[in-house]
Amino acid sequence: MPVHEYICRACSRSFDELVFDSAAPPCPTCQAADVERVLSLFAVGRGQGPAAVQAAGSCGSCGDPRGPGACGLS
Secondary structure (H helix, E strand, O other), rough: OOOOEEEEEEOOOEEEEEOOOOOOOOOOOOOOOOOEOOOOOOOOOOOOOOHHOOOOOOOOOOOOOOOOOOOOOO
């Protein structure tokens, strides 16, 4: 189930809601039904350790950073 972000038009509160159907939820603060779904922002973190340094995995034959089979040698 997707989590959507909404802004209440009555009290201007921003909130996230787990949505089970297409109906917009009421505002949890003022219970107003006049809410607007907005584009949610997301964060991309920088991980720690070797997995963060080499995300795609190299070819193995030549070390091509595009991944296995990218260079045609493997």
